[in-house]
Amino acid sequence: MLRTEPSGDALVSFAALANSIAYRVLNGPNAFTIVGKIKNWARSRDLAAITQPALITTGEDVEVTLDCHQTIRDGIGGKARLVVMPGCSHMIMMEQPTDYNSLARDFLAEC
16 A cells, blocks of 8 residues: 555544544455445446546556556546656655656646
């Protein structure tokens, strides 16, 4: 999930998530054991309703498979771009903040 030392802010967020009743009810005990209310929640058929430009980012070493990200990108009704950040896991914004922020700024400028 994160390949760098977490910042103090990240640790606070992680602790809040670990203690979140809502997370356990909706998701389950963790991101790998989804047994909560969202277990069968699927929104892929609604992706076409997204008509604004979309930027989808992921790391190359993340638990969500690339084909899942591609399905999301291809299902979006508007222009969608998928960027895979090399050497990153799930939290690319913390692992490569300069590159991530540049990518986000460039995308927003294009919009």
